[in-house]
Amino acid sequence: DAKTTQPPSMDCAEGRAANLPCNHSTISGNEYVYWYRQIHSQGPQYIIHGLKNNETNEMASLIITEDRKSSTLILPHATLRDTAVYYCIVRVNTGANSKLTFGKGITLSVRP
Amino acid sequence: DTGVSQNPRHKITKRGQNVTFRCDPISEHNRLYWYRQTLGQGPEFLTYFQNEAQLEKSRLLSDRFSAERPKGSFSTLEIQRTEQGDSAMYLCASSLSLLWNSPLHFGNGTRLTVT
Numbered sequence: 408d409a410k411t412t413q414p415p416s417m418d419c420a421e422g423r424a425a426n427l428p429c430n431h432s433t434i435s436g437n438e439y440v441y442w443y444r445q446i447h448s449q450g451p452q453y454i455i456h457g458l459k460n461n462e463t464n465e466m467a468s469l470i471i472t473e474d475r476k477s478s479t480l481i482l483p484h485a486t487l488r489d490t491a492v493y494y495c496i497v498r499v500n501t502g503a504n505s506k507l508t509f510g511k512g513i514t515l516s517v518r519p
Numbered sequence: 520d521t522g523v524s525q526n527p528r529h530k531i532t533k534r535g536q537n538v539t540f541r542c543d544p545i546s547e548h549n550r551l552y553w554y555r556q557t558l559g560q561g562p563e564f565l566t567y568f569q570n571e572a573q574l575e576k577s578r579l580l581s582d583r584f585s586a587e588r589p590k591g592s593f594s595t596l597e598i599q600r601t602e603q604g605d606s607a608m609y610l611c612a613s614s615l616s617l618l619w620n621s622p623l624h625f626g627n628g629t630r631l632t633v634t
Contacts, residue, residue: 439620441622448627449627449628450523450610450612450625450626450627450628451562451610451612451625452625453622453623453624453625456620456622458620492561494561498620505550505567505614505616506552506564506567506575507564507623508564509554509561509562509563510561511559511560511561512561
């Protein structure tokens, strides 16, 4: 699976949009971009995933650049409960290789 | 709650003892994964099952570790002769194999402390 690069940390003000960047310059055509987050002492929580089109769900939006070499996870109105480690993962989807490979992620701190 | 369930949530054991953890996946999810996470690191893949077949094992899974999923439903992870370096959070996840891009859903883990 292609590797991803994320800044180690960032912060944003409560109520503002949080834009979390991720670089995946070696991504292949059959690899999806997944985002998970992990709040202290809990398991990772699935947020969203996409291949090349932008995606939106009730939690967040995923913007993938046209060349697919980078993406941004957007939390439109961050709250204190969004403080967590966010993982950007590139995953090849074949029957024989379905695991996720986590990096260190980005720690998002939402300040009051 | 129909999410992934892991028991126990916490386990403290003495070095050299054996421990066993249990994972109950989301019903109808036929894939089940085990991960290990140490402080400050992302989860590391250990092994995964499709139904009852163990399809992949990481090199992290030493011969003291064994995982089973006898009937393709719940799974157990056993660590024999525990060492202090085994102290970590052990996470279980499940997914459907019918969809190639089906996401993994994680439980809240079992935290193991080896004294």
